[in-house]
Amino acid sequence: MTLERVRGTVDYLPPEMMLREEIVNTCIKIFNRYGFGPMDTPVLEKWETLTIKSGGGEEIAKETYNFKDQSGRRIGLRFDLTVPSARVLAMNPKMPMPFKRYQYGKVFRYQEVKPGRTREFYQLDIDIYGTNSLVADAECVGVAIECFKELGFKDYYVRINNRKLLQGLLNYAGVRPDRTLDAYRAIDKLDKIGIKGVRKELEKRGIRKEVIKNLLSIIKVKGKPNEILKKVSEWVPGNLGIKELEELIRYLKAMGFKDKYLIDLSLVRGLEYYTGNIFEVNAEGLNVSFAGGGRYDEMIKKFAGVEIPAVGISFGIEPIFQVLVKKKELKKSRTLVFVAPVSDKQLIKSLNIASKLRKAGLNVEVDLKNRSLTKNIEYAAKKGMKYIVIVGERDLKEGKVTIRNLITGNEKRTNIKRLPNEIRN
Amino acid sequence: MTLERVRGTVDYLPPEMMLREEIVNTCIKIFNRYGFGPMDTPVLEKWETLTIKSGGGEEIAKETYNFKDQSGRRIGLRFDLTVPSARVLAMNPKMPMPFKRYQYGKVFRYQEVKPGRTREFYQLDIDIYGTNSLVADAECVGVAIECFKELGFKDYYVRINNRKLLQGLLNYAGVRPDRTLDAYRAIDKLDKIGIKGVRKELEKRGIRKEVIKNLLSIIKVKGKPNEILKKVSEWVPGNLGIKELEELIRYLKAMGFKDKYLIDLSLVRGLEYYTGNIFEVNAEGLNVSFAGGGRYDEMIKKFAGVEIPAVGISFGIEPIFQVLVKKKELKKSRTLVFVAPVSDKQLIKSLNIASKLRKAGLNVEVDLKNRSLTKNIEYAAKKGMKYIVIVGERDLKEGKVTIRNLITGNEKRTNIKRLPNEIRN
Structure with missing residues (x-):
């Protein structure tokens, strides 16, 4: 099925x-x-x-x-x-x-x-x-x-x-009160069928030629409120x-x-x-x-x-x-940062880092597929994320990680403690 | 109807x-x-x-x-x-x-x-x-x-x-594999029918007394993850x-x-x-x-x-x-400020003031019922608004209005230009 x-x-x-x-x-x-x-x-x-x-x-x-x-x-x-x-x-x-x-x-x-x-x-x-x-x-x-x-x-x-003005104008044009709705329905279609279409529609509904002529000249009127209000006050x-x-x-x-x-x-x-x-x-x-x-x-x-x-x-x-x-181009996601452990060994530390970034109010995703760094970068870029935080063994030994800006390609090593601020600025 | x-x-x-x-x-x-x-x-x-x-x-x-x-x-x-x-x-x-x-x-x-x-x-x-x-x-x-x-x-x-652990525990308790769902359904009701109820339910589904006894002692177990995981590792x-x-x-x-x-x-x-x-x-x-x-x-x-x-x-x-x-007490509205003209004569000026406050990012209502000041204060207080801005003829002559804090009852005359800041601070 x-x-x-x-x-x-x-x-x-x-x-x-x-x-x-x-x-x-x-x-x-x-x-x-x-x-x-x-x-x-x-x-x-x-x-x-x-x-x-x-x-x-x-x-x-x-x-x-x-x-x-x-x-x-x-x-x-x-x-x-x-x-x-x-x-x-x-x-x-x-x-x-x-x-x-x-x-x-x-x-x-x-x-x-x-x-x-x-x-x-x-x-x-x-x-x-x-x-x-x-x-x-x-x-x-x-x-x-x-x-x-x-x-x-x-x-x-x-x-x-x-509507009260419209009703008055229909009277003025000579539309009989019992034909008001007919006239409304025809005029309402102006955007779709144009002035010629409205004429036909009014004719079909049996409204007299002379009345139609009056009506069509009225409904053409649009513009600055003061001018229009002056005009209709005469009518x-x-x-x-x-x-x-x-x-x-x-x-x-x-x-x-x-x-x-x-x-x-x-x-x-x-x-x-x-x-x-x-x-x-x-x-x-x-x-x-x-x-x-x-x-x-x-x-x-x-x-x-x-x-x-x-x-x-x-x-x-x-x-x-x-x-x-x-x-506008559609956003692919609202996530700003992707945290990528270089290998499985850095997963726990990566979760820890992601959690710190979230606490700082940032929208963060972590590798959920055990992917290679290359694949993770690809995924993060495709989803329109701006930064990837690379969590590698050597960096970690010094209490550091590498941030890559996925738009400019720039990379920067930074102390984990300073990471939220680095990203926000 | x-x-x-x-x-x-x-x-x-x-x-x-x-x-x-x-x-x-x-x-x-x-x-x-x-x-x-x-x-x-x-x-x-x-x-x-x-x-x-x-x-x-x-x-x-x-x-x-x-x-x-x-x-x-x-x-x-x-x-x-x-x-x-x-x-x-x-x-x-x-x-x-x-x-x-x-x-x-x-x-x-x-x-x-x-x-x-x-x-x-x-x-x-x-x-x-x-x-x-x-x-x-x-x-x-x-x-x-x-x-x-x-x-x-x-x-x-x-x-x-x-669920894999539950399945293992059911085996361990002696529940036959084809009775797993029966046992799940009975245990699932624990919160609603209590341990006695679950016993009856299991009996009704034809599970043996001895097995039920085992099961009931298992499902009583809850607590800190480390302790529980140690216990079930023995089972x-x-x-x-x-x-x-x-x-x-x-x-x-x-x-x-x-x-x-x-x-x-x-x-x-x-x-x-x-x-x-x-x-x-x-x-x-x-x-x-x-x-x-x-x-x-x-x-x-x-x-x-x-x-x-x-x-x-x-x-x-x-x-x-x-x-x-x-x-929590339910909020009655999200409106912060009510703008009340003292009489119809101040309506236009009131609309003008309301619009300035909205531009400053505040949520504002204006009198829509042509009400007396007393009635407007009543309405604003009932809706939980914090401030009422009273727009009166005499104040206006000096470019001023009166703000009343509806919670404390305090009133203050202030220059209209300073009004948004007065309210925000």
């Missing part, structure tokens, strides 16, 4: 997994800076919970893995972290508000497998529950800007829009979405964020439950969403019966990984 | 989850120190993979969640991290050896739900593949000792035994397990580990696949296994057809958490 993975699942070996860990830890550091705390919920959820309409909708229910457990109860694997969090809020009505949480975990969707799209993948979300303050929206955008900066992204930017004066955008931008500026964001009237974000400001992180020349979110003030009430406004943003670990993996 | 969790699953809110994160990060730091790198495998595995006999055995197959996916393939949720790792090794025959990996992830078992036992739980494993060197065994024990020290455990110790001279234990102890000493471990001849570790040294971490007065593992040189060959010796240890996040949660 050949062993193989389930289709749409991935193994991550240490070189990839180290980078993934760094991505997540970088983001978590920023989350903590803004007062978000970690939360964890199960992968297994009751099928009834996952299929509440206001959660994921019918599309997602079809994609949800589900089964009867040994006792006959129907169970599903969570398809996102938003629905489980809504359940937690419903079950903890006394949670002090605002509640700022981050969550990192695997989610599962039986979906078409494509490059960059799997059936089991990680999500990393922050959300702020229990406040209408648009400072919370600004914090989500601010966290995103800081995360991508810290991750080493250069040409990234946050596109911002507002839909008094629209509440404009006020919300103005407020968001004012807070962002007060928080020291001067660029890295723009208003883009074509931004829709697929999910039906958004109610106010929405945002998405993109990068120049890449047709990928690296993070996305927005305000969803009605979803938890519909879902869980408790009135809790919410705003959040979800980070795409997979697309972030795909960009960074191309930028 | 009431929203509830699936039976045997748990939500972790931030106070618990922060402690869990700290436990895992503490262990990972030590793993890195010894050259272990992170690996990740899917939750979803093919049912055929999970039910290979040499993996978990029939008992575990019964407990494994499994279902047909939308395409009709039978899929199971992993019940441990060992079987998926064996699959990865089989699929990556060119992996450079030794391969030292750690893995942290959720596993799933449909089992009886009891305090501390759930159906979805985390495992944190280290394993060293591809070497027979008992230095690898010593590293697993050493990592365990260092982790528990770093986690703040005091009365913990590692019990050590050896089963030349036994290979004795040599392996001696070697393990010698390496541990060379690595600077002088106590925190003992030999306990009653230690069996349930799993059939162990072949050499086995170990388990316990603590004085607590009948719980905090970590356990051992050498399993045959399992991967039987499972995956490739000959790869292995040794590892698995950390019980749940029991570790249960001990630490009683020892």
Whole structure:
């Protein structure tokens, strides 16, 4: 029998997994800076919970893995972290508000497998529950800007829009209220199918030519917040979405964020439950969403019966990984020093030396294969370690060892006592 | 409809989850120190993979969640991290050896739900593949000792035994070779059912009274390695397990580990696949296994057809958490400073100040609820924050704010420019 993975699942070996860990830890550091705390919920959820309409909708229910457990109860694997969090809020009505949480975990969707799209993948979300303050929206955008900066992204930017404004603009363009979702769905595909594609899509959905023309000229508009807000104020004066955008931008500026964001009237974000400001992180020349979110003030009430406004943003670990993996060379290991006994006789002393280096806070490996020095050097170099400590009989007699820098090839004999300091400096 | 969790699953809110994160990060730091790198495998595995006999055995197959996916393939949720790792090794025959990996992830078992036992739980494993060197065994024990020290455990110790020695001792006691597993299973229950219980268990399995008497006197033996090894050398001279234990102890000493471990001849570790040294971490007065593992040189060959010796240890996040949660008060948040505008007029300035403090590396929250100062102080104190920065109109006119230490109640007016330094010192 050949062993193989389930289709749409991935193994991550240490070189990839180290980078993934760094991505997540970088983001978590920023989350903590803004007062978000970690939360964890199960992968297994009751099928009834996952299929509440206001959660994921019918599309997602079809994609949800589900089964009867040994006792006959129907169970599903969570398809996102938003629905489980809504359940937690419903079950903890006394949670002090605002509640700022981050969550990192695997989610599962039986979906078409494509490059960059799997059936089991990680999500990393922050959300702020229990406040209408648009400072919370600004914090989500601010966290995103800081995360991508810290991750080493250069040409990234946050596109911002507002659902109330969008709704106003659709009216202004002549879209009938009952066609709002149709229009949203068509516009949402702009990145993928281009302006011509959106036109076709709108035509297919039976929207009038004249209305389409208006719409297409509106959704082309993007740029500096002040300019765009001035323009839309002429089209839909008094629209509440404009006020919300103005407020968001004012807070962002007060928080020291001067660029890295723009208003883009074509931004829709697929999910039906958004109610106010929405945002998405993109990068120049890449047709990928690296993070996305927005305000969803009605979803938890519909879902869980408790009135809790919410705003959040979800980070795409997979697309972030795909960009960074191309930028940087993957580390092979985190080990700095390899300790190599020249022969079996120096093994005990080598263990002793390795242990001293570890006590000094260094990451150290010792020969575990009884290999020749040549083979050990080869292994250590291949794993990207910087130093090899050669423990030989003659050196030992003088209380010494030889350190070789595997990058420069330089060698130095040193007293064992001074070894940790020699390596650190 | 009431929203509830699936039976045997748990939500972790931030106070618990922060402690869990700290436990895992503490262990990972030590793993890195010894050259272990992170690996990740899917939750979803093919049912055929999970039910290979040499993996978990029939008992575990019964407990494994499994279902047909939308395409009709039978899929199971992993019940441990060992079987998926064996699959990865089989699929990556060119992996450079030794391969030292750690893995942290959720596993799933449909089992009886009891305090501390759930159906979805985390495992944190280290394993060293591809070497027979008992230095690898010593590293697993050493990592365990260092982790528990770093986690703040005091009365913990590692019990050590050896399967080859156990086998020799069973022969010596008069247990027939075909009854080895029966005897193992009975002895393995010692912690739970006591010596009387083990006697009954052995009787039930049809082992002769005289043999039982011998066995019970042997498994009572535990203590300092040197003494125990001397004793068993009289009973089963030349036994290979004795040599392996001696070697393990010698390496541990060379690595600077002088106590925190003992030999306990009653230690069996349930799993059939162990072949050499086995170990388990316990603590004085607590009948719980905090970590356990051992050498399993045959399992991967039987499972995956490739000959790869292995040794590892698995950390019980749940029991570790249960001990630490009683020892320390749970933190409510990681936020150090709360910035409170006295009225809405100071919001913009407050955002500006919060942002400066974050830039200085501090974890900061700002009022998101438009609350009164009193309410904000209440919230910040409840969340365990140390400082509140009060941003008032009069102070601002002089470029100042007031810092209150929420623990001592002390207040100090300070120049905004000096604020980050004031708080850090």
